[in-house]
Amino acid sequence: MIAKHLHLILSAGIVFSVAMVYGFQPTLVFDVTISSIDEANIFKAIMGLYLGFAALWIIGVFKAQFWTIATLSNVVFMLGLAAGRIISILFDGLPSGIFVLGIFGELVLGCFAIYNYRKFNVPN
Template sequence: MLKTKDDIRTKIHLLISVFVVIPVALVYGFYPEVLFQVPVTEINQLNSLKALMGVYLGFSYLWLSGVFSPRFLKAALMSNVVFMLGLGSGRLISLILDGFPSPLFTVGTAGELILGFYGLSVLYNEKK
């Protein structure tokens, strides 16, 4: 798992991602009103949020697999970069077009971009 300094440098952002993404996934899937401050009762919205929960949990599983198994590390690193930079860039587009979201989502945007760029640096340095 995290036995050496290199392991920590290479995998710490995967663990951070898991510890953030799993709770967010569960809130999206079961308690969306906590984040959206309006009751979500329409069946299609509930279905979409549970599907999103499944995507988040699936990626979390892949990231944990990369932490514990060298066989999955590259896939975990690449998927984490795409996931985090995809979310972060989408939120930046929204920030420009729609304005500033709540402080929680603003902090989330910064965190996603930091984790995504950190993952890119890990991938770049791993090739050397």
């Protein structure tokens, strides 16, 4: 039954990896210099948010009663990120290639989560 959980597994793996970069090496993907504790704190907070969602998605894989909320949160997370990036393109211009790829990945994973929700969600 891996197909039911694939959107959660893929998303958790990707988001965990991104969280580690954002939290510990943001200069790998951002043209920024972290020059204060407050700036480092912001990136660590984003890391924590990402890790929290990744944890919820993994819980949804192993605990059936959390699958629906994990899947719905995955839809909101992925499509919310994609929407924010699209708004940024409209107002700020085209970002670097890695972030354009991010939009594509977020749209695919968000739509895949919707597909799996419709396919596997059993109403109570």
